[in-house]
Every structure is written in structure tokens, then in C-alpha cells.
Amino acid sequence: MSKPRVCVLRAPGTNCEVETAFAFETCGAVADQVHLFRLLEQPTLLDQYQILCIPGGFSYGDDLGAGVVFGSQLRGRLGDAIGRYLQADKLALGICNGFQVLVKAGILPDGAAGWSADPTKPRDTTLTWNVNGKYTALWVKLKVRSPQCVFLKGIDTIDVPIAHAEGRIAVRDASILKTWRERGQIAVTYHGTETENYDEMLQYPVNPNGSLANIAGLCDATGRVFGLMPHPERFLWAQQHPTWTRDGREGYGDGMKIFENAVAYFG
Ligand SMILES: NC(=O)CC[C@H](N)C(=O)O
Secondary structure, three states: OOOOEEEEEEOOOOHHHHHHHHHHHHHEEEEEEEHHHHHHOOOHHHHOOOOEOOOOEEEHHHHHOOOHHHHHHHOOHHHHHHHHHHOOOEEEEHHHHHHHHHHOOOOOOHHHOOOOOOOOOOOOOOOOOOOOOOOEEEEEEEEOOOOHHHHHHOOEEEEEEEEEEEEEEOOOOOOOHHHHHHOOEEEEEEEEOOOOOOOOOOOOOOOOOHHHEEEEEEEEOOOOEEOOOOHHHOOEEEEOOOOOOOOOOOOOOOOOHHHHHHHOOOO
């Protein structure tokens, strides 16, 4: 099996690229930390990668809104390269700020099916301020909802940390939820107890940001493009969990499986 090549794409202000690249490498991939400016100089660089990952952080200082400037560069100056990438049998992952970038670029929620480099195309989905108005850092539980998301194969629930100010999914018209459900695009939701209704709006801190339908992550209909607000790269080892001794956790943390699944797709 040849090792998939991962482009961990960073911009000024990105700050999670090292641990994200480490996670992919631990799972058997070759991960390059590529600066956005290198891609802007030579957009065809992207063609040599099988996994594109945009990590967390504060790209461009969250100016104009988290992920807006980075996202507009992907849609504008890199529009052709991104269009080509999405058409291919490849994977894209956005973590926290990376998820914001994928949404602001228009890469999520619809992947190749909804891709347009036209900046005037109206967008139905955004990530905006948490309802509490605060940067919020907590451990949360997620429930997997999408049958086809490549990154979530074999996972039911996972614990992961969040750390963001603009993590609330908001849409122009809530009828879009029906489409997302039919297409399996609601990838992961914040989760309390097993008995909670999927449609019930969960309160803080279970749903930490007031996200619509408790959504923590979305994927496209192919399951190859996935973005989530929590940080799986911050839970690679059992000991990173706040209650790992009480829970009897050992070995890998829950987040590692997401990177393993991505690498295994090319196995
Ligand atoms: N951890 C992150 O990637 C944070 C994302 C973004 N800067 C926010 O606060 O919403």
C-alpha cells in the first residue's frame, strides 16, 4: 500500500498544523505542512495530494469573521485547483477554523456538487458566533449520524474538545435540514444521553454553541468532504482526556480513529 500524501494547509494565524500533521503521520500517511502562499504561487501543487486538511487556528486573525479571508482565497485565486480536487476521488477535512474555511469557501456543505468559484453565488449555510457570545473551550460528546462519512466509519460516539467563538451552524432556511438528513450530510451532532431525541435542541454545555439541530460537523453527499468544530487532533492519546484514569482509558484517544479512517480509505 502506498502512503497517501496529506496537504495540511496553513495560512497566517493557523496554529494546529503540527499536531494535525503528526496525527496523519502516526496513522501511516506522509503529511506536508504547506503554506497557503506556496499554493497561491503554484496552484497545481494541490494535484499531488490525496488528502487536503485545513487545521484549526485563527487564520488572518479571524478578521471579517473566522475563516472568511482564507475561504475567499480558496474560492477565488485557487478556484480551479479546488474544483479539480473536489471532482477527484480524494478526501478533504476541515477542523474548527478549517471547517469555517470550508464553509466560507462554499466547499461545504455540498462538496463538488455545490462548488462554484463565483463569489456572488448566494450561500445558505454559515458558522457564526456561539449563542453565549464567548470563546468556549470544553470537552463534548459527539454522536455519528452520517452513514457515508469516510472519516467516521466504525465510530458511534466520541469525546473531543472544542475551543471556538464562531461554531454555531446557521442556515438561511431551516428546510435545508431535511435535505441534509436525506443525503446523510449531518455528520456528527453534540450528544447528551442515549435517550435524547435527535430533533430536540440540547442546552449548554451539551450543545456548547447553540448550533442548529445540535450539528457539530457536516459532510457532503459523497462522505469524502468533512468539517467539524471539535478538535480530534487534541485527543490522540487516552491520557489527554480529563477523566482518563476514572474511565480506565488507555492507548489511542478517540480522535485518532478519524485520521486512521482517512488513511485507510487509500489502503
Ligand atoms: N480552535 C479554532 O480553530 C478556533 C477557530 C476560530 N478562531 C474561532 O474562534 O471560532
